[in-house]
Amino acid sequence: MKISKRIEKMNFSSIRKLTPLADEARRKGIKIYPLNIGQPDIVTPDTFFQGVNNYKEKIVKYSNSEGITELRETFSKNFRKWNMDILPDEILITAGGSEAVIFTILSICDPGDEVIVPEPYYSNYDSFVKMADSSIVPVHTSIEDGFHLPSKEEIVSKITSKTKAILFSNPSNPTGTVYTEAEIKMLGEIAEEYDLYIISDEVYREFTFENTSFISPIKFENLRKRTIIIDSISKHYSACGARIGLVATKNEDLKMQMLKLCQARLCASTIEQYAASNLINTLESYIEKVKAIYKSRRDVMYEGLCNIEGVTCFKPEGSFYIFVKLPIDDGEKFSRWLLTDFNHDGETVMVAPGKGFYQSEGRGINEIRLSYCIDEKEIKRAIEILNIAIKEYNKLNVKY
Ligand SMILES: Cc1ncc(COP(=O)(O)O)c(C=O)c1O
Incomplete structure (x- = not known):
């Protein structure tokens, strides 16, 4: 066989x-x-466990494929804290950030396509991209530069007719680097010039130290339609086993196409979605x-x-x-x-x-x-x- x-x-x-x-x-x-x-x-905050009780059914049912409204509203409100204007309708609930990346790659890459990723990168990206018969094209960063991005020219030199997106985790797993506003803008410029998606994996968004602050590309008007946000409660709320994450996009067409994948896998875990909806009540x-x-x-x-x-x-x-x-x-x-x-x-x-x-x-x-x-x-x-x-x-x- x-x-x-x-x-x-x-x-x-x-x-x-x-x-x-x-x-x-x-x-x-x-x-x-x-x-x-x-x-x-x-x-994990008590709010999560209290939220389990908000599920009142006697049967553990499928939820809707895009995720329950309460949870999408919770995430949308949470984004406001970061001045990220994302509506509940622009969110699809997934089984963790992992499924969010998989669905994103499957929705934008055809076999043979390429995704540019600063290296070293979260190693599971490699498997996620290979699931779509596509490949990662690494952009090298070094310990001596704090793993910050190389020049625009160097990144552009990696682009081919097969390049579909730039994917990065910010703050970074594995390096702990937080990209500056100038770096995010540079990636944005490249994405605009070469018509690429920007996949911003923000599962560590809450954890930045000292003078660094987190910047999402979705904040820039010109990048809103080409940015795809990956998020999850795994790290923010110490809830890795809940398997609740999301994809957020202002690109309605992309979202509707991705919904096919959400429907095919039916739904994210129902009870955990109720539990996660109550995280909005977690004290700052x-x-x-x-x-x-x-x-x-x-x-x-x-x-x-x-x-x-x-x-x-x-x-x-x-x-x-x-x-x-x-x-x-x-x-x-x-x-x-x-x-x-x-x-x-x-x-x-x-x-x-x-x-x-x-x-x-x-x-x-x-x-x-x-x-x-x-x-x-x-x-x-x-x-x-x-x-x-x-x-x-x-x-x-x-x-x-
Ligand atoms: C950068 C990054 N993205 C995504 C994930 C996936 O996390 P989860 O599927 O638990 O949300 C992880 C997990 O370690 C991660 O480090």
Whole structure:
């Protein structure tokens, strides 16, 4: 029996593929500090659980395919906080931001088409784009420039007759970069000149630190029709398992075409939609508190990493990730070794190898991504262990 070429071309998640090794290490009694995955450890607001009770039916029914009105109104109101004028009718509810990206790509790309993405990027984008038999064309960014965008000329040089969109996550997973207004405007100019969509993945919108502020391309009058917003409650409200996200677009034709996909998969989870509708009643202080927690953790992690000899990192401006260059030969080999052959007093760390966030051959080899979804005390300890591990790894000259 044959397997499709499409699925064969896809990769296993570079973040999740080390899980069996971690399970084995845990079975041996080793404590693992999980710095590999973006699963918030912060308690989901009560409003979400209270909202479950707003579902009064005795049968767990399908909802309508575009999402329940209450939820689309909630999101529309929430966008106003960001001066983003998006009507409930311009929103389609999806199973998380993931389905929102999949539906977007399937709606705008034909086989052979290309999507420009700043690299390193959220690695699942690669699978989402491959689902449409299309490919990512990476635009390189570097740790030395804080992963900010290269010149307009460099980005334009990647455009071909097959290019359909520019896709980016802002604030960025995996780098923590927050694009400036000038960068968003530059992407907008390129999109206008070459008639491209801008897919703005804003699932970390709430988390920007210090002087950086979040800018959505939909705020610019000239970009409104070509911007597609991806959003989700997963990170903003620590509700990853709810699987509630959205696509927002002011392009009515695109929205109507995308509705076909929504109808084909019938609906997003009904009860979770009711629960998420009540998130509008979450106090602003919840988000402020969460943001302060991430900022403080970011500081602890960044300082700890700066004290490790040979480490290069850039202070993240947002989200809850940091992308780091280590004084090692191979991040993938190192990440495995941490789980299979290393522990310090019965403890180790789990990290995400950098290579999986790149498409370009040879990039990201000695880089890793860390998340700060554990508390500060644990972060301090995890970074101490990482420091010890790097030294031991290099001393042993580990080979596989
Ligand atoms: C940049 C980015 N976009 C989208 C997603 C998808 O999130 P979800 O499907 O849980 O909304 C993630 C999850 O980590 C992400 O980091």
